[in-house]
Amino acid sequence: MADFKKADLLDMYYDMVLIRRFEERCAQLYQEGKIGGFLHLYIGQEATGVGAVRAIRKEDHIFTAYRDHGIAIARGLDINALMAEMLGKVTGVSKGKGGSMHLASREHNFWGGYAIVGGHLPLAAGVALRARYMEEDFGVLCLMGDGATNIGYFHESLDLSAVWDLPVVWLVENNQYGMGTAVKRASGVEEIVKKAQAYGMKEGPRCDGMDVIATYEAVKEAMEYARKNGPVLMEALTYRFVGHSMGDPERYRTKDEVRQYSEEDPIGKFGAYIKSKKKGTDAELAELDQKAAEAIEAAVQFAEESPDPTFESLFEDVYVD
Amino acid sequence: MAETKRMTIREALSQALREEMYRDETVFIMGEEVGVWGGTYAVTRGFYDEFGEKRVRDTPIAEMAIVGAGVGAAMAGLRPVSELMTINFAFLALDAIVNHAAKIHSMFGGQFKVPLTIRTTTGGGRQLGATHSHSPEIIFAHFPGLYVCCPAMADDAYGMIKTAIRNDNPVMVIEHSTLYQTRGEVPLDQDYLVPVGESRIVREGKDVTLVSFSKGVHWCLEAADILAKEGIEAEIVDLRWLRPLDTSKFIESFKKTNRMVVVEEGLPQFGVGAEITARVMEEAFDWMDAPIKRVTAEDVPLPYSREIEQMALPSAEKVVKAVKEVL
Incomplete structure (x- = not known):
């Protein structure tokens, strides 16, 4: 087990809380009509995102799907610019053109959230191809939901990555439902990592995605393998405590099931772990909670005070001049 | 050069x-x-x-x-x-x-x-x-x-x-x-580029404007040879780029000839001909002396059998016929 310094543990805890507060605030802003479009919240899955993103290096690259807020925050994107994007402001990370599902930051090697299920998988393979082509030492972490593992893009991209030994960690965030369809109702193989065998690919672990340390360690090992040898398919078993998106009637699962998982809140569990290891006190954790809440309020203020994009901006960035 | x-x-x-x-x-x-x-x-x-x-x-x-x-x-x-x-x-x-x-x-x-x-x-x-x-x-x-x-x-x-x-x-x-x-x-120039979104006139003429691209340009050239023997001078605009679309040359040509046939191998509905015709309506309606004609594939899935496949596709003869209809 990795030897985490106190500061690292507290940083991870802070990121998880920051994500939770961001998501809760976004839900409110959505209900107030300030956030439009679709809103897919990450509540419940914070340990997966923070553990995975922390496990890779700055020079590694990240792709993810449309449930992307948590990944962006874990990667250190500016919280003000993220909230501004949610509100469709010109100061947003994607200048108000992307929205919730299309957050990105080139300088963070965070290549974006992608809203066509599976559409980002070949893109991740393409970026990974650069590492082999230019003989550069980086890898690509490509997150996807369990639902994405049934689409054609998954097959074509994983196969190509295996044929070309591309340094990709294909990380399936298995939250057990693709929208409202349970994994077993959508996939012939319930244990998704087994799909690696179809491609002659390294079968990675099914880690506990509700445990930030377990996820960190599993992804770290997978990425080290991928950089040197080639792709790995792995899974983080997780659960989203809220609907697929806002307004999900959640007919596909029982309230009892949600309650059961919610009792295993990854943030609460991690806080308890930190205290048990004597790496933090209740007061220190409470201070981080407070700091996160303040950061989110400042971000909302920044976003609300930012200007809307102009008509002229419609025609900007359609092509590279 | x-x-x-x-x-x-x-x-x-x-x-x-x-x-x-x-x-x-x-x-x-x-x-x-x-x-x-x-x-x-x-x-x-x-x-x-x-x-x-x-x-x-x-x-x-x-x-x-x-x-x-x-x-x-x-x-x-x-x-x-x-x-x-x-x-x-x-x-x-x-x-x-x-x-x-x-x-x-x-x-x-x-x-x-x-x-x-x-x-x-x-x-x-x-x-x-x-x-x-x-x-x-x-x-x-x-x-x-x-x-x-x-x-x-x-x-x-x-x-x-x-x-x-x-x-x-x-x-x-x-x-x-x-x-x-x-x-x-x-x-013989390793830096020879084609300006993005620039069409070109591949044959000059004063009687009718033929607008096309890809293989259609060759049907138009063949048709223009046939028409020339009858004293009809067709001007041919090769669009070259479908996006960005250069309207300047075919509009200019149309203002000279006042007649147009658009030729494409694709299907007629919502095709290049429809787009070009709309552009002419918007930019040069007052120069129009006859309705614009389209030569396209027939509006069917293409078949295997040689004779009927050829019947379904455009040809120089079909271009000649369309030109005569707009003159």
């Missing part, structure tokens, strides 16, 4: 690709049978031995990945040429082209660019049946974020490949499967 050399469109494409690969180490080719086989239309014959498997990459039969990985590699700073064996298979890659190649620059506020070239080949007339005979260029020309060019001549084939590779935007170069043996003069 640079000296020129007479060569086939196949040779022009091949030479342009080869020169660009020597010029820039980040240029590479990927697609089905581009390497060991030498390209199904023999454009990349010899490349595998010359450049090696790193730069001439055979792929699985996986169009979504051929384009999608091209998009990713381009975002990461390489200059891939993703080859789709024929445009019929581009439908499988439509999401990668439309939702990714064409959108990424804009959707993330200009943070990423996608200098991807997609080479493919279009057209019917080879008895390949309904699924293998499409001319669906307009589908790709519909979307902002992409450039689409269709070489009809050897010099354009040569210059368009170079332009596409050097451009920082995704460019589709849509060749025609029956034009690879067509010969033309090609400038």
Whole structure:
């Protein structure tokens, strides 16, 4: 087990809380009509995102799907610019053109959230191809939901990555439902990592995605393998405590099931772990909670005070001049 | 003017690709049978031995990945040429082209660019049946974020490949499967480019304007020869780029001839003819002396049997007939 310094543990805890507060605030802003479009919240899955993103290096690259807020925050994107994007402001990370599902930051090697299920998988393979082509030492972490593992893009991209030994960690965030369809109702193989065998690919672990340390360690090992040898398919078993998106009637699962998982809140569990290891006190954790809440309020203020994009901006960035 | 050399469109494409690969180490080719086989239309014959498997990459039969990985590699700073064996298979890659190649620059506020070239080949007339005979260029020309060019001549084939590779935007170069043996003069200039979105007059005339692109230009040239014998002088505008669309030359020509026929191998409904006609209505209605005519494929899936397939496609004779209807 990795030897985490106190500061690292507290940083991870802070990121998880920051994500939770961001998501809760976004839900409110959505209900107030300030956030439009679709809103897919990450509540419940914070340990997966923070553990995975922390496990890779700055020079590694990240792709993810449309449930992307948590990944962006874990990667250190500016919280003000993220909230501004949610509100469709010109100061947003994607200048108000992307929205919730299309957050990105080139300088963070965070290549974006992608809203066509599976559409980002070949893109991740393409970026990974650069590492082999230019003989550069980086890898690509490509997150996807369990639902994405049934689409054609998954097959074509994983196969190509295996044929070309591309340094990709294909990380399936298995939250057990693709929208409202349970994994077993959508996939012939319930244990998704087994799909690696179809491609002659390294079968990675099914880690506990509700445990930030377990996820960190599993992804770290997978990425080290991928950089040197080639792709790995792995899974983080997780659960989203809220609907697929806002307004999900959640007919596909029982309230009892949600309650059961919610009792295993990854943030609460991690806080308890930190205290048990004597790496933090209740007061220190409470201070981080407070700091996160303040950061989110400042971000909302920044976003609300930012200007809307102009008509002229419609025609900007359609092509590279 | 640079000296020129007479060569086939196949040779022009091949030479342009080869020169660009020597010029820039980040240029590479990927697609089905581009390497060991030498390209199904023999454009990349010899490349595998010359450049090696790193730069001439055979792929699985996986169009979504051929384009999608091209998009990713381009975002990461390489200059891939993703080859789709024929445009019929581009439908499988439509999401990668439309939702990714064409959108990424804009959707993330200009943070990423996608200098991807997609080479493919279009057209019917080879008895390949309904699924293998499409001319669906307009589908790709519909979307902002992409450039689409269709070489009809050897010099354009040569210059368009170079332009596409050097451009920082995704460019589709849509060749025609029956034009690879067509010969033309090609400038002996390694930096010969075709200005993005510039059409050209390939034959001057005063009586009628023929607007076309790709193989249609050759039907128009043949028709113009027939018409010339009857004293009718047709002016031919080769659009060359379907996006961006250059309206200036065909509008200018129409203001001179006041009559127009639009010729395309694709289907009539919502086609190039419909678009060009609308542009004329918007910009030059007062110069119109007769309704504009369209020559297109018949509005049916193309069949296998030779005679009826030819009947379904445009021809020089059909162009001649349409011209006489507008005169």
